[in-house]
Amino acid sequence: xxxxxxxxxxxxxxxxxxxxxxxxxxxxxxxxxxxxxxxxxxxxxxxxxxxxxxxxxxxxxxxxxxxxxxxxxxxxxxxxxxxxxxxxxxxxxxxxxxxxxxxxxxxxxxxxxxxxxxxxxxxxxxxxxxxxxxxxxxxxxxxxxxxxxxxxxxxxxxxxxxxxxxxxxxxxxxxxxxxxxxxxxxxxxxxxxxxxxxxxxxxxxxxxxxxxxxxxxxxxxxxxxxxxxxxxxxxxxxxxxxxxxxxxxxxxxxxxxxxxxxxx
Numbered sequence: 357x358x359x360x361x362x363x364x365x366x367x368x369x370x371x372x373x374x375x376x377x378x379x380x381x382x383x384x385x386x387x388x389x390x391x392x393x394x395x396x397x398x399x400x401x402x403x404x405x406x407x408x409x410x411x412x413x414x415x416x417x418x419x420x421x422x423x424x425x426x427x428x429x430x431x432x433x434x435x436x437x438x439x440x441x442x443x444x445x446x447x448x449x450x451x452x453x454x455x456x457x458x459x460x461x462x463x464x465x466x467x468x469x470x471x472x473x474x475x476x477x478x479x480x481x482x483x484x485x486x487x488x489x490x491x492x493x494x495x496x497x498x499x500x501x502x503x504x505x506x507x508x509x510x511x512x513x514x515x516x517x518x519x520x521x522x523x524x525x526x527x528x529x530x531x532x533x534x535x536x537x538x539x540x541x542x543x544x545x546x547x548x549x550x551x552x553x554x555x556x557x558x559x560x561x562x563x564x565x566x567x568x569x570x571x572x573x574x575x576x577x578x579x580x581x582x583x584x585x586x587x588x589x590x591x592x593x594x595x596x597x598x599x600x601x602x603x604x605x606x607x608x609x610x611x612x613x614x615x616x617x618x619x620x
Contacts, residue, residue, distance in 0.1 A: 357402065357404075357475055357477060357478060357479060358404045358405070358406055358472075358473055358474065358475065358478045358479070359397050359402045359404065359405050359406070359478070359479040359480075359481070360405075360406045360407075360408060360466075360469060360478060360479065360480045360481070361390065361393060361394075361405060361406070361407045361408065361481060361482075362408050362462070362465065362466075362480065362481070362482045362550070363378070363380045363390065363407055363408060363409045363413060363416055363482075364408050364409050364410045364413070364456050364465060369602045370382065370602065370603065373603075377415065378412070378413040378415050378416055380413070380416055381415050381416060381419065382606065384486060384600065384606065384609050384610060384613065385610055385613045385614070388419065389486060389600060390407075390416065390419070391419070391445060392486050393481065393486075394420075394445065394448070394449060395448075395489075396487070396489045396492045397449070397479075397492065398448045398449055399489055399492065400492050400493055400496050402449075402479065403449050403450055404449070404450050404452075405449050405450065405451050405452070406451075406452045406453075406454060406469065406472055407420075407451060407452070407453050407454070408454050408456060408465060408466075408468075408469065409453060409454070409455055409456070410455055410456050411455055416453075417453050419445060420445055420446055420449075420451045421446060421451075422443075422446060423442070426442065427439060427442070427443070430442075452472065454468065454469060454472060456468065462575075462576065463562050463565055463576075463579055464562075466480070466558075466559075466562060467559060467562040467563060470559040473556060473559075475556070476555060476556050477499070477505075477553055477554065477555055477556070478553070478554060478556070479551075479552070479553055479554075480550070480551075480552050480553075480554060481550050481551045481552070482550040485549070485600060486600060486609055487594065488594075491508070491592075491594040494592045494594065495508060495551060495553060495592045498528075498590055498592050499553045502588070502590050504587060504588050504589065504590055505552065505553055505554055505555055505583065505587060505588075505589045505590070506552065506553040506589070506590045506591070506592060507523075507530065507548055507549065507551065507552045507553075507580070507589060507590075507591055507592070508548070508549040508551040508552075508591070508592050508593075508594050509523045509525070509546040509547065509548055509549065509591045509592070509593055509594075510546065510547050510548075510549050510593075510594055510595070511545055511546055511593065511595060512545055512546070512547050513545070514539050514542060514545045515539055516547075517539055517542050517545060517547055518538070518539050518542075520535075520547035520548065521533045521534065521535045521547060521548040521575070521576060521577040522534050522535075522542045522543055522544060522545075522546065522547055522548075523543070523544055523546045523547070523548050523591060524543035524544060525544060525546065525591055528590050528591055528592075529588060529589070529590060529591070530580075530584065530588075530589040530590065530591050531543075531584075532581055532584065533548050533576070533577035533580050533581060534577065535575055535577045535578075546591075546593065548576070548577070548580075549594075550576070552580075554583075555583075555587065557583075557586070558579065558583060561579050561582050561583060562579060565578075565579065
């Protein structure tokens with residue numbers, strides 16, 4: 357099963373440092389955050405990884421391709437430990453890099469990947485959070501059990517749900533996702549996360565979105581809710597979510613790792 361990592365968003369929350377380095381490549385402790393995601397995928401035996409990126413983020417592709425000049429220097433100086441460290445990310449998985457020429461909407465970007473997906477289901481996630489690796493196993497296990505689409509949902513303080521898609525659930529089944537609700541009317545305190553297992557038929561839904569009058573405003577909740585009319589979607593509750601989309605949250609994540617290495 358293929359896994360898609362979406363790494364094409366702008367970097368305004370990380371300015372000014374993100375002007376010179378892609379935020380996906382900023383380190384959490386001793387490696388870039390995108391490497392944590394790749395390592396966890398390999399841990400659950402996901403080997404085929406598609407990274408959706410842009411021409412401004414060549415540094416991401418450089419991370420996962422050989423640099424013969426550096427490798428030759430390390431070999432000649434017998435710095436084998438460092439040689440193994442830079443080769444490992446390249447050798448543990450099969451990568452395909454898809455560059456987007458226009459950064460428009462998430463559903464539009466995902467639609468561009470239609471011809472690169474070969475199976476009935478695929479994984480998709482964004483890069484801007486880190487998790488306990490066992491949560492990756494949970495979503496995979498739920499899919500194995502149900503053979504249906506699955507999404508992660510994350511408990512949050514109710515006052516922090518207003519800027520997220522909030523999941524209405526019945527046990528482990530998703531009933532609806534509602535975006536940017538008044539917190540007094542929120543159906544739960546569970547926000548949806550960008551980790552999903554989706555069916556190939558989602559591409560037909562995305563293709564039809566452009567026929568809608570308000571197609572520019574479609575969010576993840578909209579096309580997930582359309583999919584819900586066609587099939588059951590199951591949820592997996594996780595509690596190891598650590599958002600890192602700004603500098604302050606990134607520092608907290610570093611502190612978490614420093615205090616508890618067993619998580620990573």
